[in-house]
Amino acid sequence: MVNMxxxxxxxxxxxxxxxxxxALRSSSIIATxxxxxxxVFILVLLxxxxxxxxxxxxxxxxxxxxxxxxxxxxxxxxxxxxxxLLSALNVxxxxxxxxxxxxxxxxxxxxxxxFVAFTIGFIYLDTRIVSINxxxxxxxxxxxxWIFPETxxxxxxxxxxxxxxxxxxxxxxxxxFVSAVFNNRAKNFxxxxxxxSKENEYRIMDSLFELQxxxxxxxxxxxxxxxDIELFFESFTSKLEMENIFAKRLELIKDIExxxxxxxxxxxxxxxxxxISELKNLSLNSKQKIRYLAYRISQISDHNNRSLNSQNAFNxxxxxxxxxxxxxxxxxxxxxxFRHQDVDREKMDTEAFITWLKKSGLDDLVEPKILSSFYAYxxxxxxxxxxxxxxxxxxx
Amino acid sequence: xxxxILKIRNSEYLSISEILSIxxxxxLIALFLVSAVTIPFSILISGASGIQIVVPAAFTLTxxxxxxxxxxxxxxxxxxxxxxSFFVLVGSFISFSSPLYIYLFLFAILSVIIYYQQGFPxxxxxxxxxxxxxxxxxxxxxxxxxxxxxxxxxxxxxxYQTTLALFYIFFLLYFINSEVANDRYYQEFxxxxxxxxxxxxxxxxxxxxxxxxxxxxxxxxxxSFQQAITEMSTFLGEMNGHRAKEMQELVxxxxxxxxxxxxxxxxxxxxxxxxxxxxxxLQKYLLxxxxxxxxxxxxxxxxxxxxxxxxxxDYATSLDxxxxxxxxxxxxxxxxxxYLKQEVTQCDKWGRVAQSLxxxxxxxxxxxxxxxxxxxxxxxxxxxxxxxxxxxx
Numbered sequence: 001m002v003n004m005x006x007x008x009x010x011x012x013x014x015x016x017x018x019x020x021x022x023a024l025r026s027s028s029i030i031a032t033x034x035x036x037x038x039x040v041f042i043l044v045l046l047x048x049x050x051x052x053x054x055x056x057x058x059x060x061x062x063x064x065x066x067x068x069x070x071x072x073x074x075x076x077x078x079x080x081x082x083x084x085l086l087s088a089l090n091v092x093x094x095x096x097x098x099x100x101x102x103x104x105x106x107x108x109x110x111x112x113x114x115f116v117a118f119t120i121g122f123i124y125l126d127t128r129i130v131s132i133n134x135x136x137x138x139x140x141x142x143x144x145x146w147i148f149p150e151t152x153x154x155x156x157x158x159x160x161x162x163x164x165x166x167x168x169x170x171x172x173x174x175x176x177f178v179s180a181v182f183n184n185r186a187k188n189f190x191x192x193x194x195x196x197s198k199e200n201e202y203r204i205m206d207s208l209f210e211l212q213x214x215x216x217x218x219x220x221x222x223x224x225x226x227x228d229i230e231l232f233f234e235s236f237t238s239k240l241e242m243e244n245i246f247a248k249r250l251e252l253i254k255d256i257e258x259x260x261x262x263x264x265x266x267x268x269x270x271x272x273x274x275x276i277s278e279l280k281n282l283s284l285n286s287k288q289k290i291r292y293l294a295y296r297i298s299q300i301s302d303h304n305n306r307s308l309n310s311q312n313a314f315n316x317x318x319x320x321x322x323x324x325x326x327x328x329x330x331x332x333x334x335x336x337x338f339r340h341q342d343v344d345r346e347k348m349d350t351e352a353f354i355t356w357l358k359k360s361g362l363d364d365l366v367e368p369k370i371l372s373s374f375y376a377y378x379x380x381x382x383x384x385x386x387x388x389x390x391x392x393x394x395x396x
Numbered sequence: 397x398x399x400x401i402l403k404i405r406n407s408e409y410l411s412i413s414e415i416l417s418i419x420x421x422x423x424l425i426a427l428f429l430v431s432a433v434t435i436p437f438s439i440l441i442s443g444a445s446g447i448q449i450v451v452p453a454a455f456t457l458t459x460x461x462x463x464x465x466x467x468x469x470x471x472x473x474x475x476x477x478x479x480x481s482f483f484v485l486v487g488s489f490i491s492f493s494s495p496l497y498i499y500l501f502l503f504a505i506l507s508v509i510i511y512y513q514q515g516f517p518x519x520x521x522x523x524x525x526x527x528x529x530x531x532x533x534x535x536x537x538x539x540x541x542x543x544x545x546x547x548x549x550x551x552x553x554x555x556y557q558t559t560l561a562l563f564y565i566f567f568l569l570y571f572i573n574s575e576v577a578n579d580r581y582y583q584e585f586x587x588x589x590x591x592x593x594x595x596x597x598x599x600x601x602x603x604x605x606x607x608x609x610x611x612x613x614x615x616x617x618x619x620s621f622q623q624a625i626t627e628m629s630t631f632l633g634e635m636n637g638h639r640a641k642e643m644q645e646l647v648x649x650x651x652x653x654x655x656x657x658x659x660x661x662x663x664x665x666x667x668x669x670x671x672x673x674x675x676x677x678l679q680k681y682l683l684x685x686x687x688x689x690x691x692x693x694x695x696x697x698x699x700x701x702x703x704x705x706x707x708x709x710d711y712a713t714s715l716d717x718x719x720x721x722x723x724x725x726x727x728x729x730x731x732x733x734x735y736l737k738q739e740v741t742q743c744d745k746w747g748r749v750a751q752s753l754x755x756x757x758x759x760x761x762x763x764x765x766x767x768x769x770x771x772x773x774x775x776x777x778x779x780x781x782x783x784x785x786x787x788x789x
Contacts, residue, residue: 189408203698
């Protein structure tokens with residue numbers, strides 16, 4: 001059970017990271033394109049302002065270096081951690097570069113470029129990068145306002161004017177930061193939900209297989225199954241006039257079900273263990289992939305005929321348009337449902353129900369005040385329900 | 397306040413409209429604080445001239461409408477008026493100041509729209525504001541140039557315009573990227589959910605068959621269930637301020653609905669609105685169909701199941717990702733075909749889970765677009781080229 005939980009967590013974590021990676025990679029593609037466009041804009045500006053060619057050359061080399069490293073990371077699918085690090089470096093680079101230009105080159109309107117830097121940082125759908133971006137924007141704009149107020153093009157600016165501008169920027173950054181954090185948290189939460197949904201899909205299939213096995217006289221007859229497959233490959237290879245290269249693989253797949261890893265390695269010395277591990281997917285053991293996939297494929301037509309949209313896809317005990325009384329009764333029905341035995345499961349006691357309710361995360365879908373009442377009076381409720389279930393008249 | 401902080405901390409559980417309400421609320425509070433400091437100050441300095449009356453009046457009006465819409469549960473409408481309110485308030489500061497302020501003001505307004513993270517309003521307002529900004533600078537080159545230290549005024553204006561346009565375009569790309577990511581997530585989530593519903597449908601039908609064949613009572617028909625739900629609902633209802641009678645009537649109605657054709661009941665025009673609304677609320681929680689209650693119940697049951705083998709580290713469904721050699725994929729393909737042809741996975745005409753797929757149906761599956769999630773073109777080609785052999789399997 002412990003191993004099972006660890007492996008489920010690993011699978012879910014991997015799925016979450018897959019989704020995060022996908023989002024960050026598409027953000028990186030857009031941010032790198034933006035960076036490239038911005039680089040061209042700055043290059044034109046530097047040429048018009050007749051900045052010495054050697055200096056322009058240095059800027060171009062730096063920009064090309066940054067863009068190339070991004071392109072490498074994107075196309076070679078570097079790891080999520082590397083991509084996060086690179087994104088953070090990109091954000092750091094763009095602010096450093098613009099701040100350097102502000103303080104060292106008298107380019108017109110360069111202060112406004114900080115806003116462009118901000119948009120490039122904002123594009124990354126990752127809370128860490130968003131935090132760095134907002135911090136750097138607040139810091140650099142404040143520095144520029146106080147150290148180099150001429151960039152604001154104000155004649156003899158008063159401190160009060162600078163303070164108002166600075167405070168406005170800080171306030172707006174604060175609002176945008178909160179908003180971006182909301183957005184990224186919602187996205188991460190969705191990734192968790194997706195991973196959970198995929199894990200549940202397999203587990204619910206388990207329930208189905210168990211019920212089906214019980215009702216339809218046992219699981220697949222493996223001997224007959226493998227025998228048919230062997231016959232198929234004999235015909236297949238003879239049709240193609242080739243040696244039956246599938247026979248040994250099939251023997252190995254059958255052996256996977258009865259031999260340990262050590263025994264398998266010993267028996268199939270010429271096959272690397274990695275391949276043996278891959279072939280485990282094809283074992284008919286009900287916990288391996290092939291049966292789940294085959295069943296999933298069998299439901300394609302049913303899947304395509306179902307209409308579901310994001311409005312009605314999210315289950316809950318606390319839909320905003322349901323009345324309080326309905327919410328109370330449905331949660332009660334849910335608890336009592338699990339206190340009863342069903343044809344495919346045993347009944348649960350209150351403690352087990354609470355444990356699984358929390359583990360499954362379903363407790364978050366119950367109206368908090370109803371859940372609090374349930375937890376606070378769980379012993380009383382248990383007594384009431386026990387007595388009601390055993391047919392005793394309950395005095396309330 | 398505690399509730400609000402708790403809501404923000406658990407923002408992921410909030411609906412889009414609840415999050416929007418919090419955002420509008422926060423902006424309205426900030427606007428209130430800023431206006432409380434600036435408007436009286438501004439009147440004191442400049443006296444009660446025309447503009448000093450019109451601006452506070454316009455601000456107060458838009459602010460009250462935004463507040464009203466927020467309290468009447470219309471956060472989207474409130475959002476638009478809060479943007480307008482911000483526009484009026486901040487616009488009043490810059491009316492007599494540097495043109496650069498006007499420029500920064502455009503960024504401030506765009507930022508407030510970005511703050512709401514709504515793609516369409518950003519597209520509409522953002523496009524208008526950016527075009528206005530570019531045109532304003534174009535037709536007021538002299539005003540901008542008069543206050544700059546730069547020698548090349550035209551270049552300065554072009555840079556300001558380009559920066560504003562880049563800001564707008566980059567954020568537009570951000571919204572598109574964010575929408576694409578959301579859409580991708582929803583597609584994948586809905587697909588997984590539809591498969592789950594399909595399995596649950598089979599579970600519910602198998603259970604029905606079992607109840608019928610073994611003459612068992614489904615849970616909702618057992619007196620112990622009906623008695624217990626009445627007692628518990630009454631108790632929890634009273635704990636939360638609802639009358640016992642109200643709860644008992646609701647339970648009775650809920651139990652009764654299990655024996656009613658819901659579609660027919662909802663189609664009955666003589667039904668009172670309240671009854672119809674209660675049926676609508678309860679229908680998703682009935683225990684005799686595959687619905688939301690079943691999905692929630694099996695989410696909990698799923699937690700008690702083992703699922704995939706410990707050695708499986710992902711949810712990959714494509715044979716390409718599972719097996720690197722074509723030989724192995726051909727074996728997998730044959731096993732899948734054999735499984736589809738032999739195992740009971742479909743419902744018969746009486747709705748019982750009792751049928752497997754026929755060759756022609758499997759062929760249709762192999763020709764469908766959805767199969768590409770599992771098999772690549774070569775794998776499908778192997779099947780199509782050797783169909784007669786597969787047929788005998």
